[in-house]
Amino acid sequence: MRKINFWAWFWVILGGLYFFLPLYGTLDFSLREQRGVLSLLAYQNVLNDPRFRDSFTYSALMAVATIVVGMLLIVPTAYWVHLRLPQARPIVEFITLMPFVVPAVVLVFGFIRIYSGPPLALTDTAATANMLLMFGYIVISLPYTYRSVDTGLRAIDVRTLTEAAQSLGAGWFTILFRIIFPNLRVALLSGAFLTFAIVIGEFTLSNLLARPAFGPYMVLLGQDRAYEPAALSIMSFALTWAAIGLIQLLGRGAPEQRQLGGVH
Amino acid sequence: MAEATQLPPRATTSSRGSYFGGLLAWLGVLPFFLFAILFLVWPSSSLIVGSFQDTAGNWTLKNIADLFTPSIVNSYVLSIQISAVTAIGGALFGFLLAYAAILGGLPRWVRTALMTLCGVASNFAGVPLAFAFIATLGRTGFLTAFLVDVFGINVYQMGFNLYNFWGLALTYMYFQFPLMVLIMAPALDGLKREWREASENMGANAWQYWRYVALPILLPSLLGATILLFGNAFGAYATAYALTGGFLTLITIVIGQQIAGNVLYNPNLGYALALGMIVIMVISIALYTWLQGRTARWLR
Numbered sequence: 001m002r003k004i005n006f007w008a009w010f011w012v013i014l015g016g017l018y019f020f021l022p023l024y025g026t027l028d029f030s031l032r033e034q035r036g037v038l039s040l041l042a043y044q045n046v047l048n049d050p051r052f053r054d055s056f057t058y059s060a061l062m063a064v065a066t067i068v069v070g071m072l073l074i075v076p077t078a079y080w081v082h083l084r085l086p087q088a089r090p091i092v093e094f095i096t097l098m099p100f101v102v103p104a105v106v107l108v109f110g111f112i113r114i115y116s117g118p119p120l121a122l123t124d125t126a127a128t129a130n131m132l133l134m135f136g137y138i139v140i141s142l143p144y145t146y147r148s149v150d151t152g153l154r155a156i157d158v159r160t161l162t163e164a165a166q167s168l169g170a171g172w173f174t175i176l177f178r179i180i181f182p183n184l185r186v187a188l189l190s191g192a193f194l195t196f197a198i199v200i201g202e203f204t205l206s207n208l209l210a211r212p213a214f215g216p217y218m219v220l221l222g223q224d225r226a227y228e229p230a231a232l233s234i235m236s237f238a239l240t241w242a243a244i245g246l247i248q249l250l251g252r253g254a255p256e257q258r259q260l261g262g263v264h
Numbered sequence: 265m266a267e268a269t270q271l272p273p274r275a276t277t278s279s280r281g282s283y284f285g286g287l288l289a290w291l292g293v294l295p296f297f298l299f300a301i302l303f304l305v306w307p308s309s310s311l312i313v314g315s316f317q318d319t320a321g322n323w324t325l326k327n328i329a330d331l332f333t334p335s336i337v338n339s340y341v342l343s344i345q346i347s348a349v350t351a352i353g354g355a356l357f358g359f360l361l362a363y364a365a366i367l368g369g370l371p372r373w374v375r376t377a378l379m380t381l382c383g384v385a386s387n388f389a390g391v392p393l394a395f396a397f398i399a400t401l402g403r404t405g406f407l408t409a410f411l412v413d414v415f416g417i418n419v420y421q422m423g424f425n426l427y428n429f430w431g432l433a434l435t436y437m438y439f440q441f442p443l444m445v446l447i448m449a450p451a452l453d454g455l456k457r458e459w460r461e462a463s464e465n466m467g468a469n470a471w472q473y474w475r476y477v478a479l480p481i482l483l484p485s486l487l488g489a490t491i492l493l494f495g496n497a498f499g500a501y502a503t504a505y506a507l508t509g510g511f512l513t514l515i516t517i518v519i520g521q522q523i524a525g526n527v528l529y530n531p532n533l534g535y536a537l538a539l540g541m542i543v544i545m546v547i548s549i550a551l552y553t554w555l556q557g558r559t560a561r562w563l564r
Contacts, residue, residue, distance in 0.1 A: 008345040008368025012378065015361040015441070019297045019381050022438065025400030025407050027534055070469050073299055095300045101545040102308045106538040109523055110307025113314060113535070190464030196389070203391050203502035208523050218391045222398075230399040237384075243382045255283035262280035 004041070023237060030230035042227040047236075055217035062213065063199035066137040067192045070145055073138065075188070078149045079180050082158045096146040099139055104204040107147075109141060111209070129209060138207045141198050145191040150188025190247045197243035201236050271492040293549045314535035327536035336518070340540060342496055343515040346429065351493035355439070358444020359486065365445075379449065382442035389439045394506035398436045401426045427508050435498065435507055440493050447492065451485040479497065488555035495548045499541070516543060 046052050048127040081088050099107070115122035115132055122128040161183065165175045181188065203215030218236075222229040318324045366376045399410040400407045403420060411417045425431055455478055463473045510517050515537065521527045522534040532543070 005369050008364035008370050011357075011364040012368075012370065012374055015378065015445075016356070016381075017440070018438070019385055022396045022400040023405060025405060026396040028400035059354055072355050073296055077293050077296035080289070082434045084289045085293060088290070090415060092293065092296070095296075095304065098304055098308075098548070100303070100495065101542060101549055103501070103516065103541060103545065105499070105501045105519050105523075106311065107304070108540055109519060109534070109538050110311045111303075112523060113310050114307050127481055128364070134319060135299070139304050145332045197387055201392055203506070204520075215502065217392055218395070222391070222395060222506060224507075226404075229395040233392040233395035233399065237396070240388045240392075244387055245380070248383065250378060258482075 016165040021232075030227055030234055033227040036140075043235075045225075045229050046221075046231050051217055053210055055214045056200075056211055058200070059200050059214035062137065065134050066141065066199050067195050070141060070195065071149075071188060071191070074142070074145055074149055075181065075184065076176055078146065079176065082153050083162060084261045090144075096142050099142050104136075104140055105208070105264050107136060107218065108205050108208045111136060114151060115172050116205045121138040122135060123209065129211060133205055133209050133211050133213075134198060136209070137195070137199050137202065140202075140205070141191075141195045144194050144198075148187045148194070148243035149184065152184040155187075186250050189250050193243040193247050197240050202218055273532055301554065310449060311535045311538045312542070315539040316531055316544055319530070321533060327530070327532045330533050330541075331536050331540055335513075336537065338514050339515045341519045342429075344511065345492045346514065347497040348431055348437065349433050350440045350497045353433070354437055354440030355444050355490040357439035358489075359448055361441065362445045362448040366449060367455070374423050378445065382445040385442035386439050386446060387435075387489055389500075390502035391506040393438060394503050397507065398432075399428060401431070401434070427511060429512065432504055432507055432512060435503060436497050437538075440497065443493060443496060448485065449488040451482055455481065467496070482559040484555040488552045490553045491548045491555070495545055495552075498548075500542065503559050510538075 002063075013134055027226065030042050031040065033039060033045070055258040057094065077092065104111075110121065111132060122132045158180070161179050165179050170179070201215050201218065202213065204212075205217060206213035207216045207219070216226055219231050220231065267409065315327050316323055316325065318326065333425055347355065361378070364370065367376045378487050397405075399405055401419075401424075403426075405426075408419060411419060428433075459477055459481075460473055463477050468476070497514065501514075501520060504512060504514050505520065506515060510521065518527075519541070522531075522537065526534070529538075
């Protein structure tokens with residue numbers, strides 16, 4: 001038994017080192033902008049950069065729009081499939097897995113082929129290009145949000161809730177927004193935090209659609225600064241940690257739900 | 265009031281039999297299907313169609329044939345190599361880690377902590393991940409400097425370079441092995457204690473238990489997870505772009521360059537590049553699904 005324990009500790013510690021060393025290295029590096037002393041100068045520079053504020057605000061708003069529109073699209077669909085259209089389940093599930101097969105760079109290539117010229121020139125104006133980016137984000141977060149909502153729906157008795165609401169005279173709108181959405185809040189919040197973590201630093205779509213998002217800003221900064229990118233990296237990590245931490249906090253007591261992978 | 269009490273049962277039950285009601289039920293998923301067609305199916309199928317056309321719109325197989333020019337083949341090979349190396353490396357390390365944390369007799373908190381860390385790490389990718397590795401293992405990075413100061417070892421003089429193949433592989437590993445841990449944990453949980461006891465009762469030693477009982481049960485999920493890691497790395501663009509600035513010509517980088525400015529001088533060849541990626545991803549996901557089906561039999 002002692003031997004097994006030794007190797008178990010060995011691998012776990014090695015894994016821990018792989019996890020923490022780059023973080024520690026980045027943190028250390030980000031504090032060394034001023035020669036000889038540890039300082040928060042790199043963080044101050046980043047936070048005082050108007051381009052940081054603009055691009056971060058842009059991406060945060062994008063994340064909120066993605067979450068709201070995505071949920072309005074996914075929750076009624078998943079609900080309807082559970083309640084009335086079980087025969088549509090294979091097709092819907094197939095669609096939600098398609099983003100795994102179509103990498104982001106390929107997806108955006110398709111967007112540009114279709115939507116950068118007539119008849120649907122969505123990339124021509126800022127508003128429609130933002131809309132295109134938002135729908136792209138909904139697509140890449142689809143596998144995670146759909147699974148999250150689907151697990152949530154399995155955990156509640158959709159049929160009984162619906163019939164109870166109907167017998168009290170509720171219409172579909174009331175059922176969806178006052179019964180189903182509130183009952184799914186844990187699943188919805190998990191999906192929302194994960195979407196936020198995916199969208200906030202996303203680079204592929206936003207860069208290739210030429211949108212002023214946070215990801216392209218980070219790459220731009222990385223090309224001419226040394227310490228500020230490390231500071232940004234630490235801040236992004238803190239955001240990821242917060243998002244995933246909240247998901248795990250929410251998931252306590254609920255049926256075990258794992259989030260697999262993000263967008264690289 | 266009478267109406268309200270009459271309507272509800274009909275709304276949930278009557279549609280089953282009637283053709284019209286069934287058709288009406290499909291209306292409920294119409295917005296989702298519209299969205300999927302507009303922003304997923306149509307864009308990707310337009311690339312597939314485009315790769316069989318020339319610039320004038322005539323049908324041709326020339327783009328597919330042109331995929332086999334050396335520079336493009338090299339890009340695919342490079343992408344496949346980096347995905348395979350990080351998938352196999354990540355799978356081995358991730359499996360050992362998951363095994364150690366779950367069946368290694370460690371305290372319970374180790375497992376909880378590891379799962380949380382892996383949840384974070386598998387989502388920490390793209391540009392910030394590249395920056396973290398530059399700050400740590402770049403030429404002036406923390407660990408590079410630390411190794412010089414303390415041990416007098418300069419890894420860059422020893423041939424290490426963060427901005428080449430192995431540097432990128434090391435960076436990808438940061439999100440690969442945690443994903444493996446997350447996928448393998450339930451499979452390892454599913455290994456029943458009775459199976460081990462039963463094999464021990466029949467006189468099997470530890471090696472025999474692994475060779476003839478545990479491994480055959482775990483093999484489909486091991487292989488399936490490795491394929492998932494492969495796909496995970498194969499589609500990656502942001503990490504490689506931010507780390508190497510497009511210097512390593514992975515297939516995703518080439519497609520990105522083609523989008524930013526027509527570097528191949530033939531947009532339809534670009535579509536064929538995308539088609540090649542989709543084909544490889546479809547094959548891996550199909551394999552994964554098939555292996556999932558084989559695992560499900562045991563891990564109930």
